[in-house]
Amino acid sequence: xxxxxxxxxxxxxxxxxxxxxxxxxxxxxxxxxxxxxxxxxxxxxxxxxxxxxxxxxxxxxxxxxxxxxxxxxxxxxxxxxxxxxxxxxxxxxxxxxxxxxxxxxxxxxxxxxxx
Numbered sequence: 001x002x003x004x005x006x007x008x009x010x011x012x013x014x015x016x017x018x019x020x021x022x023x024x025x026x027x028x029x030x031x032x033x034x035x036x037x038x039x040x041x042x043x044x045x046x047x048x049x050x051x052x053x054x055x056x057x058x059x060x061x062x063x064x065x066x067x068x069x070x071x072x073x074x075x076x077x078x079x080x081x082x083x084x085x086x087x088x089x090x091x092x093x094x095x096x097x098x099x100x101x102x103x104x105x106x107x108x109x110x111x112x113x114x115x
Contacts, residue, residue, distance in 0.1 A: 030111035038101040051097035
């Protein structure tokens with residue numbers, strides 16, 4: 001997987017796209033919330049009914065990655081999959097069968113404001 005979008009891809013692969021984030025500073029701690037779009041490109045679209053069957057199985061595997069432990073350690077307080085969709089994804093003008101996940105990450109870090 002990568003967070004740096006390449007010019008072209010070799011499926012299967014995962015690419016993470018940052019979407020938005022917030023910070024809430026307070027008493028020596030800064031709480032952050034970040035939303036990421038995670039795309040799993042399974043393979044080039046060809047036999048969509050067969051590919052959708054495979055993607056439904058992959059969906060459980062991908063979503064369950066945060067099921068038992070939402071805390072990842074360090075500054076990451078929690079990481080949760082908030083939404084998903086299965087179907088066609090485009091990358092570089094090519095259609096791929098894939099899964100799109102919306103992931104929300106909460107961080108907590110020491111913060112010392114200065115003037």
